[in-house]
Amino acid sequence: MLGTVASLASRQVRRRAHFFRIMLITSLTCALFILLVENLKVTPPMEILTEVMFGLANGFVSILLTIGLLPVFESLFGITTDITLLELSDLNHPLLKRLAVEAPGTYQHSIIVGNLTEAAAESIRANSLLARVGAYYHDIGKMEIPEYFVENQLSVKSKHESLTPSMSSLILSSHVKRGRQLGEASDIPDDVLNFVEEHHGTMVQSYFFDKALKQGEEPSNIDKYRYPGPRPQTRETGIAMLADAVEAASRTLDHPSPARIDSLIQRIINDRFQSGELNQCPLTLRDLAKIKKAFAKVLIATFHHRVEYPQKLTDDEVQ
Structure with a gap:
C-alpha cells in the first residue's frame, strides 16, 4: 500500500524538493494506516505510538534512500527521469x-x-x-x-x-x-x-x-x-x-x-x-x-x- 501511495504521489516530480512532499505524504499515510489497524486489534496505546513512530521513520528513510540511489538506478536501468x-x-x-x-x-x-x-x-x-x-x-x-x-x-x-x-x-x-x-x-x-x-x-x-x-x-x-x-x-x-x-x-x-x-x-x-x-x-x-x-x-x-x-x-x- 505504501508503495502505491508513493508511486501516485511521485507522478509529477519535477524537482528534488518534490521528494519532501512525497516523504510527508507517505509517512503520514503509513502512520494513519498503522493507527487504524492497531486500533482495530485493540493494541496498547504505547505499542501503537511506537509503531506509528516507526511508520513515520519508514517514509522518511525510504525517500532519502530514493534520492541517494536515483542516479544509480537511472544508470543501471537506462532510465531518464x-x-x-x-x-x-x-x-x-x-x-x-x-x-x-x-x-x-x-x-x-x-x-x-x-x-x-x-x-x-x-x-x-x-x-x-x-x-x-x-x-x-x-x-x-x-x-x-x-x-x-x-x-x-x-x-x-x-x-x-x-x-x-x-x-x-x-x-x-x-x-x-x-x-x-x-x-x-x-x-x-x-x-x-x-x-x-x-x-x-x-x-x-x-x-x-x-x-x-x-x-x-x-x-x-x-x-x-x-x-x-x-x-x-x-x-x-x-x-x-x-x-x-x-x-x-x-x-x-x-x-x-x-x-x-x-x-x-x-x-x-x-x-x-x-x-x-x-x-x-x-x-x-x-x-x-x-x-x-x-x-x-x-x-x-x-x-x-x-x-x-x-x-x-x-x-x-x-x-
Whole structure:
C-alpha cells in the first residue's frame, strides 16, 4: 500500500524538493494506516505510538534512500527521469554554455527549436520536457567547426564555396556523429542523444546534391548526400525534425506574414511526410495538424514585430 501511495504521489516530480512532499505524504499515510489497524486489534496505546513512530521513520528513510540511489538506478536501468531532464535544461550546463560561446547562431537556433518542440509536444500530449531538452542539444556537434554552418557565418562568402559538394556534405553530416560523441563524453543520456542522431533522419542534402549533379555527379550516387540517420523513432524526435527544419526555413522569410508562415510549415511537414522520414515514429495525421498549429503560434509570436498582417480595406477600396 505504501508503495502505491508513493508511486501516485511521485507522478509529477519535477524537482528534488518534490521528494519532501512525497516523504510527508507517505509517512503520514503509513502512520494513519498503522493507527487504524492497531486500533482495530485493540493494541496498547504505547505499542501503537511506537509503531506509528516507526511508520513515520519508514517514509522518511525510504525517500532519502530514493534520492541517494536515483542516479544509480537511472544508470543501471537506462532510465531518464524528469529531474535529470530539468538539470540538463539548465542553460548553464557546460555543453550549452560552450555552444553559446563557440556557435552563437546554432545556440539561438536550438533555443527556438526547443520552444517549438515543447509547444508541439504539449499539443499532442507527448513528453514536452524531453522534447525541449533534446532540442537544446540536437546540434551540439556543430560547435567545433561552427563557421561551416550557415547560422554562424558572419561573412557573405561561404566556407563551402571552395569545397567540393561531396566534402561539404561530409562536413554537414559530421555534426551528427560528433554530437553523439560529445554528448556521451558529458554523460548525456541516450534519450536526449537520440535527438542528435535522428533530427535529420536520412534526408538528402539537396543543395549540395543539386550542385554535384551540375558538376557531373551521377544521380545514382544520391546516398552519398544523405544524413546517416536513423529516422525519428519517437514522437518527440519526429517533432524535433520538423521544428529544426521549420525554424531554419523561417529565417529566409523576408516578410513573415501569418499566411506565409503557415504555408512554410505545411510545406515542410508535407515534404518530410512524403519522403518517408516520419514512417518509423508514431505521429498520426491528427498529430501533424496539431503540430502545425503549435508551430505557427510560436513563430508568429517570435516574429511579432515583423509580421505583416493584411491591411483592413477602406470603404472606397471595397466599392
